[in-house]
Amino acid sequence: xKQKLKSLVDYIILFLYSILMxxxxxxxxxxxxxxxxxxxxxxxxxxxxLLLIRLILRRRGYxxxxxxxxxxxxxxxxxxxxxxxxxxxxxxKGALSWKIDDFINHKKINFIHNNIYxxxxxxxxxxxxxxxxxxxxxxxxxxxxxxxxxxxxITNIETTLYGENEKGELKGFLITYDHKKDRKLNxxxxxxxxxxINPDKLLKPFFAVLKQSNYKEQVHHWEQxxxxxxYSFLYTGKEKVNSEKGLFILDGDADGDGKYNTGLTTSKxxxxxxxxxxxxxxxxxxxxxxxxxxxxxxxxYISPEMLExxxxxxxxxxxKSSRSWITDENNGTVYTFVLDDKKIGYRLVVVDAAAxxxxxxxxxxxxxxxxxxxxxxxxFMDETGSAEGIIFFSNDFGFIGIQGASGQYSQMYSTKxxxxxxxxxxxxxxxxxxxxxxxxxxxxxxxxxxxxSMPESKGNKLFITVTAGEYExxxxxxYSDDAGENWNVLKK
Numbered sequence: 001x002k003q004k005l006k007s008l009v010d011y012i013i014l015f016l017y018s019i020l021m022x023x024x025x026x027x028x029x030x031x032x033x034x035x036x037x038x039x040x041x042x043x044x045x046x047x048x049x050l051l052l053i054r055l056i057l058r059r060r061g062y063x064x065x066x067x068x069x070x071x072x073x074x075x076x077x078x079x080x081x082x083x084x085x086x087x088x089x090x091x092x093k094g095a096l097s098w099k100i101d102d103f104i105n106h107k108k109i110n111f112i113h114n115n116i117y118x119x120x121x122x123x124x125x126x127x128x129x130x131x132x133x134x135x136x137x138x139x140x141x142x143x144x145x146x147x148x149x150x151x152x153x154i155t156n157i158e159t160t161l162y163g164e165n166e167k168g169e170l171k172g173f174l175i176t177y178d179h180k181k182d183r184k185l186n187x188x189x190x191x192x193x194x195x196x197i198n199p200d201k202l203l204k205p206f207f208a209v210l211k212q213s214n215y216k217e218q219v220h221h222w223e224q225x226x227x228x229x230x231y232s233f234l235y236t237g238k239e240k241v242n243s244e245k246g247l248f249i250l251d252g253d254a255d256g257d258g259k260y261n262t263g264l265t266t267s268k269x270x271x272x273x274x275x276x277x278x279x280x281x282x283x284x285x286x287x288x289x290x291x292x293x294x295x296x297x298x299x300x301y302i303s304p305e306m307l308e309x310x311x312x313x314x315x316x317x318x319x320k321s322s323r324s325w326i327t328d329e330n331n332g333t334v335y336t337f338v339l340d341d342k343k344i345g346y347r348l349v350v351v352d353a354a355a356x357x358x359x360x361x362x363x364x365x366x367x368x369x370x371x372x373x374x375x376x377x378x379x380f381m382d383e384t385g386s387a388e389g390i391i392f393f394s395n396d397f398g399f400i401g402i403q404g405a406s407g408q409y410s411q412m413y414s415t416k417x418x419x420x421x422x423x424x425x426x427x428x429x430x431x432x433x434x435x436x437x438x439x440x441x442x443x444x445x446x447x448x449x450x451x452x453s454m455p456e457s458k459g460n461k462l463f464i465t466v467t468a469g470e471y472e473x474x475x476x477x478x479y480s481d482d483a484g485e486n487w488n489v490l491k492k
Contacts, residue, residue, distance in 0.1 A: 117152030135163025
């Protein structure tokens with residue numbers, strides 16, 4: 001009996017070793033150090049006790065049988081779980097991989113120059129540079145957010161900086177700081193995944209804003225109104241501004257390109273247009289009563305005419321890439337380009353409006369939207385409303401649609417001479433024998449189906465769906481296999 005108990009010790013040890021290796025793998029795979037160690041601790045203690053017992057038995061001359069078998073089992077268990085644990089060290093394959101990544105790429109740095117008044121953000125860059133090799137030119141990935149108290153002590157930082165090193169390789173630095181949690185800067189390094197050099201996000205202009213602006217006096221002024229506030233700067237790189245409110249323009253060469261924009265004043269915006277420049281906003285945290293101050297450095301003025309040209313160019317490019325039509329929400333103009341010839345474009349232009357209805361003229365371009373010429377002053381033949389759409393399947397063959405202000409009905413018109421003349425599309429509603437079941441369920445009748453969707457081309461056929469309103473999806477389908485000359489009810 002004693003002999004059996006003695007031999008049992010070796011197999012219990014083997015069993016405990018298996019359990020511990022399994023839990024070690026679970027720890028590496030899923031994490032949860034405290035939870036997993038609580039589970040493992042009793043087994044570790046029991047294993048230590050049994051190993052001591054085994055040592056005592058060995059000193060007394062006991063030798064267990066099947067040594068080679070047990071050795072083989074130990075090796076097999078170690079290899080199986082060892083491979084599984086190593087696998088968790090591969091990026092994204094387990095909690096261990098994140099721990100390794102954190103160990104290699106996460107650095108805690110003493111934040112010595114932590115006063116924005118005394119050190120600007122030069123001190124922050126200097127402290128990080130003590131432990132990391134920073135690129136000469138730095139950019140912000142999204143924005144640079146920094147909080148500070150009334151005496152200039154920095155309390156919070158959130159940003160991602162990046163740039164090219166001496167070898168031309170992109171390097172990124174995620175930087176966080178929260179004085180309530182840690183007195184050190186947290187810096188995570190990465191290889192610049194998902195980043196690309198964007199001159200509009202250059203960090204250097206933020207240094208210039210802090211150097212040239214009166215933000216210290218502004219904070220002091222706010223402090224007289226309400227004490228013990230937390231203040232923040234948000235630097236976003238180049239931004240566009242079209243309001244004078246809270247705007248301060250700073251002179252100087254912010255990005256080092258040798259160009260200076262001087263003499264611009266915020267009053268220029270009173271005539272319309274906008275400024276484009278590097279901007280940093282100063283504001284009081286959690287205080288909506290006091291408006292932010294926006295510091296804009298090296299701005300460029302963009303006139304209303306230039307803005308309109310830029311906007312029109314964007315709309316035209318969108319229309320070219322679309323397989324249907326694009327509506328300019330600024331003025332209601334509807335654009336389309338011929339599907340197989342993007343040099344030919346058509347647009348419905350609002351020429352008058354009254355009581356929610358619009359009058360349109362049709363214009364055509366033969367040079368990719370550079371120039372437009374009116375070809376039809378009344379394409380909808382005295383009908384008014386809101387343009388539903390416009391589409392041309394070839395240089396000459398196309399459709400235009402107009403809907404009522406309520407969106408419950410629409411009319412369709414087709415042309416085969418490039419928009420010079422149109423005729424209304426009349427569908428054989430009298431041939432319809434049934435309406436969709438969804439319509440029946442809510443009590444609709446055939447007469448309620450008055451909204452014609454813009455035609456779609458599939459193969460050599462055209463299809464139009466008639467619904468009970470603009471936003472309805474279930475309707476009665478019609479098709480034409482002779483370029484819209486005749487229409488038939490599509491039977492399902």
